[in-house]
Amino acid sequence: MLSRREVLAAGGAALVSGVAGCGGSSPAPDATFDAPTTAWPTAGYDPQATGRAPDGPTEGTVSWSVSRSSADPPLYGALSPPVVADGTVYVTGVATHYYRPDDFVSPLAAIDAASGSVRWVEGFADGLGGGPAVVDDDSGTVVIGGYDGALHAVGSDGGSEWTADLGGRLGTPTAYGDRLYVESGSGRLHAVGSDGSRLWTADRPGPAERLLGPDEPVETTMPVADDRGVYAAFTPFDRGREAVVVLGYDHGGARRWRTVLDGRYGRSPNGLAVTDDALYATVGGTVYALDPDTGEQRWQFVTGSAAAGPPTVDDERVYVGAKNLYALSRSEGVERWRVVNEAPPSYDRDPTALPYLARPPVADGRVYIRTGAVSAADGTRQWGGDADEWLRSGNYFAEPYYGRPVASPVVTGDAMYLTHAHRGVVKVA
Template sequence: MPSRRDLLLGVGATSAAAVAGCLGRRSPDPGTDDSYTWTTTGADLRNSRTIADGVAPRDDPSVERRVDLESAGAAGEPIVTDDAVLINTGMDVVAFDRETMERRWSIDPENDLYSYRGAPTVFEDTAYVPERRTLAARDLETGDADWSYELEGVISHGSLTVTDTDDGRVYVAGGNAVHALDANTGDHLWEQELLGVARYALAKYADWLFVPTRGGELYRINRWEGDVEWRRTIEAGISSAPIVLTSEDRRTGHGVAVAGGDGSVIYYDMRGTREWRTETRGFGNDGLAIGHRTVFTRSASTLYALDANDGDERWRVDLGRGSRNPPIVVGDTVYVGGDRLRAIDVDGGIGIRSLRIGEGRFERQEAGNVGYVTAADGKLFVTTRVDRFGDDAAELIVLS
């Protein structure tokens, strides 16, 4: 029987060209944009989790800063603006000065319970912060609340807020309802009840919101009036935020993808017609990313790259121990946490399926597992996780 080495060497230059041809696209170049931010969950309103032309470390990076989070781990991804970094530590939501990484403000410094979930969203000079059952609009510099709105249900993990320049609204899901608020005043504009408890981040595209529930309902809701335009049920439940795919991601058409609780990835067009469904041989985990015409999904201990057009598997890479760590894409590199931070070529190196060479750019191990990863201005912002009942504390690490 041929060895793994023999199989991979057999790919050679000719096979590499054939593999590239099967992908039907030119391999992405390293990014050139070193001036970008990560101001909302999922990087943008459609939850792409991608800075397609961004610059980020591609080789073994150096540590620029380490910040003690004074908790066992972050409960939401780092939100990074031009001058601030916001972290939900599970027990508090903290704003750090980006230059010095000193604390500017926090909302609950005396709290010792893990009671906060999800990440804030920053729009202009305001941070929209999920605070259990309350959404608060806080001054980014001082933390003072301009307004707050209390929901009947708890704001679920990731079911946060989206703001937009063209309508001046904030959208937030809590309990079994989604709400639209005026971003400047907090005035309530509409409410739509859901069949189940909202979970994960909302996605917005054009005139629509895409809202998932814990029980497996995916809604398309008109953002102006809050009317339900369609609802689809994933029997295994939904285990990721929805991501919107546009004509830049696919050959034709726009649509939305979600991960099912059974490890599947399902894609619907904008009318709610299912176009494809792909099994990934494991339980689904929070987090899809779409970049360079590829859907990236972590399922158990494997990272899968799927063709955005039809869901066909392009490649997969073993990530070691299973964990709930969503991938991100910056430039030509996929970054994902777990037992360590991994940086992986978006083309998966060279090979067939899981037999790969050259897929890894670097691996970095920290004390404790690596949780969330985001990026801004050419740097990576990485959180770690430790034993909740131990003496160690999680960190925010800035890598460059």
């Protein structure tokens, strides 16, 4: 986490250098997205982070697992949700309060999707700040954000292709055509070409605010993008303020709008998703729907939990995990159904007693949570469950992961891939 001195210093430097891209000089990228059934190329599946794939498995058992200790370097850190492309599963170990960059090497692992064999692991001594995104499925280029402010592109063989030094602590990038968008812990949204060229940087606050520092952020989330532009969310620096700032930019970096959301029951920006008619945001334990053209709030739904995970969307509903999994109507934010997390907290190391905080993938009428799926229509269990023995087993300590998902799944047409806080990387097929 950046200190206040570091944040103010970064703001002062930006005053000298100026803000790139705010004149809209960078052309909009071509961002055709061919929805694959065999891949999950970015954390949100598509650039809009809807989490909606064309198809997913109808049932499943554990096919293979890769433990944290079996790789070299080990898969330590808070494991990112996996991404899948061209028969390869990519996972990073993210630096956190419990896993500091000077204590361990952050891994980026490439795992064969069919067999579970580890193809390669690259270690990053300065730590990684987020999960991977696949930029080019044909070449297998994977991009990750560093704790030290560097954006790294890694080829299909694990070798470095390019590095872009952006500054701040970088999170998970969003791939939009031949462009990458990534937020930094110093309060900036960066646009970078797929070749590592720096296109523009948009500063969230104005010059006076940046110098004085009342709105400097310390927490970010993954940006989302559509043909109108890109959307980002930041927590202000001042921890006394229960708010999150959400902003809309065009693809040239010019700000379109700015909205401040109440952060009741916690205030971290936990995720965004955008559709043609709404931008959905989770802030602490509250879900918001905004007008994507103006930022005007349309509705909000309070889960009552301290945190809610990133939202996913289909034609009718918004899905978000908190203490329970909720399905909300897209138009009004009214609860349609919920899956109650009934796992008994039998002891303080029981992972099934923790909330649903992962992005819940949705595909072909099913919503996937932990190691199974429920009906998207009414929430009835279709297969799998929270309390599978493999999920419960092991010397599991809940505290380092309480604010993070226990199991983060993604789906392809015939399998579910997930990272688990204790078990490592797992395929269910």
